[in-house]
Amino acid sequence: xxxxLLIVVKVLGVIGVAFLSVFVGxxxxxIDRKLAAHMQGRVGPPILQPFWDVGxxxxxxxxxxDNAVVWLFNTVPFFALISTITIMMYIPMGGLPPVLFGxxxxxxxxxxxxxxxxxxxxxxxxxxxxxxxVGAQREMVTMISYELPLVMVVISLAWxxxxxxxxxxxxxxxxxxxxxxxxTGILGGLGLLILLIVxxxxxxxxxxxxxxxxxxxxxxxxxxxxxEYSGRNLALFYIADAVKVVVMxxxxxxxxxxxxxxxxxxxxGGVAYVLDFLFxxxxxxxxxxxxxxxxxxxxARFKINQVATAYWMPVFFLSLVGxxxxxxxxxx
Amino acid sequence: xxxxxxxxxLEKIQQKFGERLKEAEVKERAMTDAPPPIRRVWVRVDRxxxxxxxxxxxxxxxxxxxxxxxxxxxxxIELIYHISLFQGKRFKEVYVNIKVRVxxxxxxxxxxxxxxxxxxxxxxxxxxxxxxxxxxxxKEKLFLPWDFPEGVYPWRRDETGPKDDVVKYVR
Amino acid sequence: xAEHINVSYNVPVGPIxxxxxxxxxxxxxxxxxxxxxVKVKPGWNHRGIExxxxxxxxxxxxxxxxxxxxxxxxxxxISFVQAVEEAAGIPVPERALYIRAIVGEMExxxxxxxxxxxxxxxxxxxxxxxxxxxxxEKVMDVxxxxxxxxxxxGMMVFGGVRRDITPEREKxxxxxxxxxxxxxxxxxxxxxxDPTVKLRTRGYxxxxxxxxxxxxxxxxxxxxxxxxxxxxxxxxxxxxxxxNVEPIxxxxxxxxxxxxxxxxxxxxxxxVDQSVDIIEEALEKIPEGEITSEPKLPKLMVTLKKAEGxxxxxxxxxxxxxxxxxxxxxxxxxxxxxxxxASTYGNLMTWPPMFKDTQIADIPIVVASIDPCIGCMDxxxxxxxxxxxxxxxxxxxxxxxxxxxxRRLQRK
Numbered sequence: 001x002x003x004x005l006l007i008v009v010k011v012l013g014v015i016g017v018a019f020l021s022v023f024v025g026x027x028x029x030x031i032d033r034k035l036a037a038h039m040q041g042r043v044g045p046p047i048l049q050p051f052w053d054v055g056x057x058x059x060x061x062x063x064x065x066d067n068a069v070v071w072l073f074n075t076v077p078f079f080a081l082i083s084t085i086t087i088m089m090y091i092p093m094g095g096l097p098p099v100l101f102g103x104x105x106x107x108x109x110x111x112x113x114x115x116x117x118x119x120x121x122x123x124x125x126x127x128x129x130x131x132x133x134v135g136a137q138r139e140m141v142t143m144i145s146y147e148l149p150l151v152m153v154v155i156s157l158a159w160x161x162x163x164x165x166x167x168x169x170x171x172x173x174x175x176x177x178x179x180x181x182x183x184t185g186i187l188g189g190l191g192l193l194i195l196l197i198v199x200x201x202x203x204x205x206x207x208x209x210x211x212x213x214x215x216x217x218x219x220x221x222x223x224x225x226x227x228e229y230s231g232r233n234l235a236l237f238y239i240a241d242a243v244k245v246v247v248m249x250x251x252x253x254x255x256x257x258x259x260x261x262x263x264x265x266x267x268x269g270g271v272a273y274v275l276d277f278l279f280x281x282x283x284x285x286x287x288x289x290x291x292x293x294x295x296x297x298x299x300a301r302f303k304i305n306q307v308a309t310a311y312w313m314p315v316f317f318l319s320l321v322g323x324x325x326x327x328x329x330x331x332x
Numbered sequence: 333x334x335x336x337x338x339x340x341x342l343e344k345i346q347q348k349f350g351e352r353l354k355e356a357e358v359k360e361r362a363m364t365d366a367p368p369p370i371r372r373v374w375v376r377v378d379r380x381x382x383x384x385x386x387x388x389x390x391x392x393x394x395x396x397x398x399x400x401x402x403x404x405x406x407x408x409i410e411l412i413y414h415i416s417l418f419q420g421k422r423f424k425e426v427y428v429n430i431k432v433r434v435x436x437x438x439x440x441x442x443x444x445x446x447x448x449x450x451x452x453x454x455x456x457x458x459x460x461x462x463x464x465x466x467x468x469x470x471k472e473k474l475f476l477p478w479d480f481p482e483g484v485y486p487w488r489r490d491e492t493g494p495k496d497d498v499v500k501y502v503r
Numbered sequence: 504x505a506e507h508i509n510v511s512y513n514v515p516v517g518p519i520x521x522x523x524x525x526x527x528x529x530x531x532x533x534x535x536x537x538x539x540x541v542k543v544k545p546g547w548n549h550r551g552i553e554x555x556x557x558x559x560x561x562x563x564x565x566x567x568x569x570x571x572x573x574x575x576x577x578x579x580x581i582s583f584v585q586a587v588e589e590a591a592g593i594p595v596p597e598r599a600l601y602i603r604a605i606v607g608e609m610e611x612x613x614x615x616x617x618x619x620x621x622x623x624x625x626x627x628x629x630x631x632x633x634x635x636x637x638x639x640e641k642v643m644d645v646x647x648x649x650x651x652x653x654x655x656x657g658m659m660v661f662g663g664v665r666r667d668i669t670p671e672r673e674k675x676x677x678x679x680x681x682x683x684x685x686x687x688x689x690x691x692x693x694x695x696x697d698p699t700v701k702l703r704t705r706g707y708x709x710x711x712x713x714x715x716x717x718x719x720x721x722x723x724x725x726x727x728x729x730x731x732x733x734x735x736x737x738x739x740x741x742x743x744x745x746x747n748v749e750p751i752x753x754x755x756x757x758x759x760x761x762x763x764x765x766x767x768x769x770x771x772x773x774x775v776d777q778s779v780d781i782i783e784e785a786l787e788k789i790p791e792g793e794i795t796s797e798p799k800l801p802k803l804m805v806t807l808k809k810a811e812g813x814x815x816x817x818x819x820x821x822x823x824x825x826x827x828x829x830x831x832x833x834x835x836x837x838x839x840x841x842x843x844x845a846s847t848y849g850n851l852m853t854w855p856p857m858f859k860d861t862q863i864a865d866i867p868i869v870v871a872s873i874d875p876c877i878g879c880m881d882x883x884x885x886x887x888x889x890x891x892x893x894x895x896x897x898x899x900x901x902x903x904x905x906x907x908x909x910r911r912l913q914r915k
Contacts, residue, residue, distance in 0.1 A: 040633040130514045134863055137535065210627055211699060219522045219625045219867045300699040301627030303864040304536055361589050361740075370738055372815065396732065397719050398817075399844035401828040414815070414826060414844075416738075420731035420750065425738040429815065450719030450852045454844075475545055486554055 013099035014089060021088040025242035026050040028285060032245070032293045039297045050242060054235050062231035067128035076123035077229070077236035083115040084243045091250045092176050094276030095260060105170035106154050109251065110147075113206065116244060117143050120215070120237070124225030135224025138304050139208075139215035145311035146205040152319035153195045153202075157255060160184075160326050176258040184329050191325030196256050198319045200291050203248050205307065207241070210296035214304055249287040250280075257283055335418050336392065338371040338426050345375060348388055352381050355431065368423055376431035379441050385430060386415075386447055393417040395428075397444075400454045402462040404489040408433045409462055411441065434464065436490075443468035461487045511539050514863065522625060522867035529854070529870070536862040541855055556841045561587050561661070561807050561831075562800060564838060568827070569655050571843060574617060577610045578820035579843065580659040582827040585740060587661055590814030590831045591807055594796050599663035601789040604742030605676070606650060606658055607818065608778040608785075612683065613642045614821035615771045615778075618871070619694060622768065625867035626703050631693060638686055645679040648672055661803055663795025668786075676786060683779045691772050695756070695765075704764035708857040708869040711762055718856070721849040722823020723770045724872070727753055728762035734819035741818075746784050751777055767872045774821075809833055822846035 030047035037044025064070055087109050089100040121139045124132035154170075157180065162169035164178050180192055205212035216224045226237055261279040262272035302310070336344070338358045346356055354376040361370035377385050389395050398414040413430040434441055443466050445452050456474040458464045463485035476486075511534045518526035532540040552571055556564045568583040569576045581603055588595065616639035623631035643653050649672045650656035658664050668676070694700060710720065715728035725732050733750035735743040751773045753759075753766035760766065797803050811833040818825050823846030830840035857869050 040630045041637055042633055130512060133512075134514065134533075134536070213627065214864070217627065217864070219627065220864055222521050297630045299628065300623070300697070300703050301864070302699070303703065303862055305862070306702065359589075370740065374813070394716055396716075398824065398826045399828075399842065399848065401840065401842035403830055403840040412813075412828065414828065419737050422736050423739065427738070427815070429813075448719065449717045450849075453848065453851050 010099060017088050017099050018085050021085055021243050021246060022239055024281065024284075025239065025244075025246045026054065028246055028288055029242040031285065032288060035289060035293050036297050039294070050238075054238060057230075057235035057238065058232055060231040062233055063228075065128055065228050068228065069126040069128075072122060072126040073228075074233065076119040076126070077233040077240070079119040080116045080123070080240040081236045081243070083112045083119065084240045084247060087112045087247045088243070088250070090172055091247070091254060092173055093250075094278070094280040095262070095273045096277060097173060105168065106158065106172060107170055109172075110151060110154065113244075113247075114143065114147070116240060117206075120225050123229070123233075123237075124215075124227075127228035129228050131221040131223070131227045132225055134221050135215045135217075135227070138217075139225060141304055141308055142205050142208075142212065142214060145308045146202045146315075149198050149311055149315045149319045150202045150206070152316065152323065153199050154255075156191075156195055156319070156323040156326055159323075160188075160330070163330060172254050175254055179258050181256075184326070185332065186329075187325050187332070188329030191322045191329060192256070194318055194322035194325065196252075198315055198322060199252055199255070201315055201318075202311075203252070203291050204295055205311070206248055207245055207292065209245075209292050211299035211302050212307060213296075213301060214307060217301060220301075245288055245292055246284060249284040249291070252287050252291070253280065253283045257287075334392070335421055335424050336426065337424075338373050341392070341417070341426055341428070342373050342375070345373075345385070345388070349377070349381065349385065353377060372427040372429060374429045374431070376433070379432050379434055382430065382432050383442055383444065383447070386413075386444055389415065389417065389428060390447065393419075395448065397448050397451050397454070400451070400458055402458055402464065402487060404462075404487065405433070407437075408435050409439055409464060411458065411464065413444075436463075439463060440465045440467055442466075445469060461485060463488060516866055516870075522870060524621060529866075531858075531863070531866065533863060536864065538858050538861050538863065538866075541858045543851065543854055545851065553841050553843055557838050559838070560804070560836045561829075561838060562804065564841070565659055565661075566657070568843070569657065569659075571845065573654050574614055575610060575820050575822065575825075575846075576655045577606055577658065578818045578825045579827070579845070580656075581607060581741070582816040582818045582825045583829065583841075583843075584659045584661055584816065585818070586814035586816030586827040586829040587807070587831070588814070589816065590812045590829055591661070591810030593662045593803075593806065595663055596793045596796055597790050598667075598792040599794045599796075600744070601742040601785050602658075602664045602668055602794065604746065605668070605782050605785050605789075606646075606656060606664075607741070608781045609642055609646055609649070609679075611778045611821045612775050613639055613646065615775050616642070618771060618821075619690075619768070622868060622871050623694070623700075625871045626700060628697075628700065631697075631700075634693065635690065638683075638690065641679055641682050645675050648675045660795060660800075661807070662797045663793070665795070667794045668789070673786060676782060680779050680783050683775065687776050687779070690775070691756075694768055694772055700768075701765065703865075703868065704768060706761070706763050706765075707861055707865050708764045708872055709762050709859075710853055710857050712760070714856045715762070715853065718852040719849050720823075720853050722820065722846050723767055723774065724823065724850050724853060726750055727760075727766040727770045729754075729760035732824075734817050734824050738817065742785055745788055746781055748777075748781060764868055764872050807831065808836060820846050823849055 027047070029050040030045070033049065034044045034047050064073055090098050090109055092098045117139060121136045124136040124139070157175070158169040160180060161174055161178055164183055165174065167174045167177070181189060184192060204210070208215050216226060221227070226234065229237060260276045262268065262275050265275070267275060342356060342358055346353060356375045358371050358373055361372070375385070386395065395415040395417055396419060398416065401412040401414065403410045411432045411434065413432070415428045415430065417426050417428065418424050432441060441464055443451070443455060445455065445468070452469060453474060455466045455469055456472070459466050459469070459471070460473055460476050511532050514531045514533050515528065516531060517523050517528040528544040530542045530544070531538050552567060556567055559567065565580055565584060568579040571579045616635045620632040620635040620639070623629070623635065646656065647653050649668065650658050650666060658666060710724065710728045712729045715725045715730045720728065720730065721732065729752055731750040731752060733748065734740070735748040736750050739748070751770055753761070753769040756769045756773060757766070797806070810831045812831060814829040814831070816827040816829070825846055826844040828840070828842040829838060832839040854870070857872070861869060
C-alpha cells in the first residue's frame with residue numbers, strides 16, 4: 001500500500017470514528033438518562049434528548065465572564081473534546097483494528113484521559129468563579145487519587161501479557177488477541193476479577209458521575225467547573241462528557257472482555273466484522289449500564305476527603321492484591 | 333428542679349419584686365372546657381428590673397425565648413418577651429410573657445444575649461423594625477437590606493414609619 | 504517556620520443557589536474545603552406580611568397567615584386563630600379541636616417527607632428524593648379530599664373549622680394510615696440504613712444539647728440534640744389534649760443522642776410514624792358534634808370588633824414551634840399588633856455552631872437539616888443608589904422593567 005492511500009484511509013477513518021463516537025456517546029447518554037429515570041420512578045426524557053440539548057446549546061449565546069482568562073476559557077473545551085475523541089482512535093472495535101494502530105498504547109490513553117480532566121480544571125480556574133475554583137481543587141484531588149489504582153490495573157495486565165507473547169504488551173490490539181481469562185488459573189482469574197472491580201470503581205470518579213461527581217456537585221457548588229460555561233463551550237464539554245463515558249466503557253471491554261461473537265456463531269467473512277462491531281457496542285452499553293447508570297442512582301455523593309482516602313487506601317490495596325494473585329498464579 | 337404551676341410562679345415573682353411589678357396576672361386560655369386549662373403568666377416590669385427578672389426566672393429553669401414582640405403604643409414602645417419554662421413535661425410548661433415599655437424619646441433596652449445567646453436575632457429585628465436601641469449588640473441589619481434608608485422603622489405607627497409612597501398594594 | 508499566609512477566601516451561597524429552596528444568603532470563609540467562618544443574612548424574601556396584616560381585619564388575616572408559607576400553611580393559620588380566640592374569648596367545639604389536630608398531623612407527614620426528599624437531593628441521592636416524594640403524594644391526595652386543597656387548605660375559622668370529616672373522608676384517612684404503615688419500614692431502611700447516607704450524615708453538623716438550649720432551637724432540630732421540647736406535649740392545645748403525644752428523641756432508634764445530621768433524619772422519620780398513630784387515635788376518639796361555635800361571619804366580625812386584649816397562639820409545626828402574638832383593640836376593625844415567629848426564625852441561630860469542622864460539601868445538607876423555611880415579611884424596596892430615591896417595585900413594575908431590558912438587548 002502506498003503512503004498516500006494510507007494517509008487517505010487514516011484520515012477517513014479518523015473522521016468516521018470521531019462522528020461515530022459523538023453519535024454513540026450522545027445516544028448512550030440518552031439511554032443512560034432514560035434508564036436512570038425509570039430506576040428512580042420517573043418517566044425521564046426521550047432517548048434523543050441529548051441531541052436536542054446539544055443543538056439548543058449550540059444556538060445559545062456564548063457568555064464569557066468579565067474576570068475570565070478569555071483565550072484559555074475558550075480553548076480548553078476543544079482540548080477536552082479532542083483528547084477524548086482521540087482515545088477512541090486507539091480502541092479496537094470488534095474485529096476492526098484501531099484507526100491509529102501501531103502508533104500508541106494504553107499509556108497514551110491514560111495520558112489522554114488526564115488531558116481531558118486537566119482541561120476542565122484549567123477551564124474552571126480560568127473562569128474566575130469561587131465555585132469553579134473549588135471544583136478545580138476537587139477535580140485535581142480526585143485525579144491524583146484515582147490515577148494510581150487505574151495505572152496499577154493497566155500495568156498488571158500488561159505485565160501478565162508480556163509473559164505470554166513477544167507482541168508489544170501495552171498495545172490494545174494485543175489485549176484483544178490474548179483474552180487473559182483464558183490463560184490464567186483459578187487464582188489468576190480471581191486476581192483478574194479483583195482488577196476488574198478496581199477499574200469499575202475508578203470509572204465513576206474518572207467520569208465525574210455520582211457518587212464521585214464532586215467537581216460538578218450541583219447542590220454544593222452549583223456545577224463547579226462548568227458553572228460559568230454556556231452556549232458552544234458548554235456543548236463541547238457536554239459532548240466530551242458523553243464520549244468519555246463510551247471511552248471508559250470501551251476500555252473496560254477491551255481490557256477485560258475482548259471476546260467476539262462471530263467465533264461462537266461460526267460466521268466468517270464480512271458479516272463477521274459487522275457482527276463483532278455491533279457486539280462490541282452492545283458490550284459497551286452493558287458496561288455503561290452496570291457501572292454508570294446503576295451506580296449513580298444508588299448512592300449519595302461522597303466528600304473529597306472520603307474519595308481521596310478510599311482510592312489511596314482500600315482501592316489501591318485491592319489492586320495490589322489483584323497483581324499479587326496474578327503473580328502467584330503464574331509462579332504456580 | 334421544682335416544677336411550678338403558673339400561679340405558684342407568679343406568687344414567687346410577686347414575693348421577690350413586689351411593688352416593682354407594674355402588671356401581674358395569670359390569664360386562662362378560653363377555648364373549651366377541656367381540662368386542664370392553659371394558664372399563662374403576664375407581667376410588666378420597668379426596663380431597669382427586666383434583666384433581674386430574667387435572672388430570677390433562670391433560677392427555676394433555663395428559659396426558652398420564643399420571640400420578642402413589639403407594639404407601638406404612641407409615646408412608648410411595648411416589648412413583650414415570650415419565654416417558657418419547664419419544657420418536656422406534659423401539661424406543666426409555663427409561659428411567661430414579660431412586657432417592658434420604653435419611651436420613644438429614649439428607646440434603650442439592655443441586651444439579654446449574654447443570658448440567652450439565641451436572643452440575638454430577635455433583638456436585631458426589634459432594632460431595625462421598631463427602632464429600639466438594644467444596648468450591647470452590633471448595629472447591623474438582619475432582615476432588611478443593607479441599603480435600607482436610615483431612620484425608617486417599618487413597624488412604627490408615627491412619622492418614622494414607612495411613607496405612603498413606599499407602600500403599594502398593601503392597604 | 505514560615506509565616507502563616509492567609510489562604511482563606513469567600514464562597515457565597517445564596518440568595519440564589521441550587522442548594523437553597525428559598526432565598527437566604529450565607530457567606531462562607533473557607534480554607535480549601537474547610538469552613539472557617541459563616542455569616543447569615545436573611546431577608547431576601549421579606550414581604551411585609553406583618554405590616555399587611557395590621558392593615559386588615561382578623562378574618563382576612565387568616566388567609567394572609569396561611570400564605571406566609573406554602574409548605575406549612577396550616578401552622579400559621581392555626582396559631583393565628585388560636586391567638587385571636589384567646590384574645591376575644593371565642594370557644595371551640597371539641598370535634599373541631601380534633602379535626603385541627605388531624606390536619607396538623609397530615610401536614611407534618613407531608614412536610615417531613617418533603618424534607619426527607621430535599622435532604623436526599625442535597626446529598627446527591629436523587630433516587631431517595633423521588634421515592635419519598637412519591638410516598639408524599641398519598642397524603643397530598645388525602646389532604647385534598649379532606650380539606651379541598653393540596654396546599655393552603657383554608658380549613659381554619661375562628662371558633663372551629665370549615666369542613667367536617669365525613670364518613671368517606673374518614674375512609675380516605677384510614678386508607679392513608681394503612682399506606683404509610685405498609686411503607687414506613689422501607690422508608691426508614693432506605694434513609695437510615697444506607698451506608699452512603701450514613702457516611703455523609705453521621706458525626707457532621709453537630710448541635711450539642713447546650714447549644715440547642717441556649718440558642719433557642721425548636722422542633723426536630725432541638726429534639727435531635729436531645730432537648731425534649733414539643734408544644735403538643737408540653738402545653739397541649741387543640742385535639743392534642745386528648746391524644747397521646749411524646750416528644751421523639753433520636754435515642755429511640757439509635758440508643759444515643761449525638762445531635763448530628765443523622766439524628767435529625769431519625770427524628771423526622773420517626774415523627775412520620777408518630778403522626779400516623781396520632782391521626783388513627785384521633786379518628787377513633789373523635790366525638791360527634793358541631794364543627795364551629797359561630798358559623799355566621801358577620802356575627803363573628805362584631806364579636807371581634809368588640810374584643811380587646813392580647814392573644815398568644817402556639818402550634819408545633821413540622822419545623823418547630825410557631826408563635827403568633829396578636830393584640831386586639833375594641834372598636835377597631837384591624838389588628839392592632841401582630842407578631843409571627845416562624846420556626847426557622849428560632850432555628851436561625853443554630854447554623855453557625857453546626858458549621859464547625861465541616862467542609863463545603865456539607866453546606867447543603869447542614870443548611871437543609873433544620874428544614875429552613877425562610878421567614879418572610881417585606882415587599883421589594885429598591886433603593887436607587889445614584890439618586891438616593893426610594894421606590895417600591897411591585898409585580899407590574901418588575902414585569903415592565905424586564906420587558907424593557909429584553910428590548911434593549913434585542914436592539915444591540
